[in-house]
Amino acid sequence: MPEGHSVHRITRQFAANFVGRAVSVSSPQGRFASDAALIDGQVMTDAHAVGKQMFLEFANGLWLRVHLGMYGAWDFAGDIRWDATLASANGRMGQTNQRGTVLPESTTPLDAPILDSAGENSLHSIGAPRRTRVRMAESEKAQSPSESWPPEPVGQVRARLLTDDVCADLRGPTACEVIDAARVAEVIDRLGPDPADGDTPDDEQRFVTTVRKKPTVIALLLMDQTVVSGIGNVYRAEMLYRARLNPHTPGRQLTEETARGLWRDWVHLLRLGIETGQMMTMDDLDAEAYRAAMANRADRHWVYKREGLPCRTCGTHIVLEELGGRKLYWCPRCQA
Known part of the structure; x- marks a missing residue:
């Protein structure tokens, strides 16, 4: 199951690529179609995470709540803007130290980001491992110039969020729903x-x-x-x-x-x-x-x-x- 760090990384990707932009929202799979219509074409105004729950706010006051659960993952494609705080994009790496609670300013020198062999730190696909697809390296484009835009959905895509140049596909979540601000507060109030x-x-x-x-x-x-x-x-x-x-x-x-x-x-x-x-x-x-x-x-x-x-x-x-x-x-x- 994706843990809290992954959900925060996903949220930062949405903040960098979607917040402030009009977003087309659809459900290629069909299971999310009615909720998708409620926020389709709206400007995303906020991206917020608490624990394993992610909340995306839209200009009409509605929120998309996603819990990835055991098998969920987001796949990003297009002209992705890396969040500068995410190390796999900019090469910053930290080393743990049990005796301290703050990342040291001086860390192991690296010439380039070190990518996990299983794609754990991929910014193209974040969440549960995907056994049927190849994750791309951070230095590669998720979308080659020769391919059509937007890319064809792969597998059972519950929700697709799309701008002119960035696409985010959600597969296999435990929860994917559009709710109002009061409901968001109720969910967060129950969390530690x-x-x-x-x-x-x-x-x-x-x-x-x-x-x-x-x-x-x-x-x-x-x-x-x-x-x-x-x-x-x-x-x-x-x-x-x-x-x-x-x-x-x-x-x-x-x-x-x-x-x-x-x-x-x-x-x-x-x-x-x-x-x-x-x-x-x-x-x-x-x-x-x-x-x-x-x-x-x-x-x-x-x-x-x-x-x-x-x-x-x-x-x-x-x-x-x-x-x-x-x-x-x-x-x-x-x-x-």
Whole structure:
């Protein structure tokens, strides 16, 4: 499932390419046709994300709400304008540091952006992996001059947003609907705090207070979008490992320091994920290891999808179990 950093990256793409412009909205698949007609031809006025939810506002006061769910993704084509804050477009990369919550000003020197082999940091296709299509490199055009415009829809396109020169196709979302501002407020009010939507002392305190009063185990609380927004399976596993925290610890047993540490680590990792497009959670890598990690997810994580492999720290085999219907990865020694 696409996690919070991906949704914020998508939102920034819409802000850079669609906000302030009239947008043709259609549903090649047909399932979104009636809602599409409500905003077709309107000027997009805002692009906003909270956790895994994205909201696009139009001049007539209506909003497009999208939740990608397990299988959703946006594909962009055309004369795409890169958001300057997205690292895969401008070459800026950061290296994680568990001891700090701010990206260092001086990072590993790079001659050019390092692209993930699986397309995780692609700005042409953001969301769930696409097994039936080839993702293009960041340096390539999604639309060659010889092809017609707009491009033909590929697969089951739920919604297409189109300007004179940029196209965004949505496939496989859990939610795709047009709603009014009151409904947007209702949805957001049910969500937990999102550091990328405003990291304030009140947000941090809300997270800490909520977690420390719950008997639910912390591994489930981190995935509960009413507790904290944006964390999915990858970040959940990695954050718990980085904190050396047993995933079965009830929230109410966490010290205040531990709970605050989780929030601050999420602030840090989310910022890094938004800037690089990659869920990078390894610490203090040398230049060679850093480049490998940026290129391949297998070299980027402490425990996620490493079941049966030795822990990078202690050598104990990483455990895989099911918790709340999702896979949980952890080290039974480091996180005892």
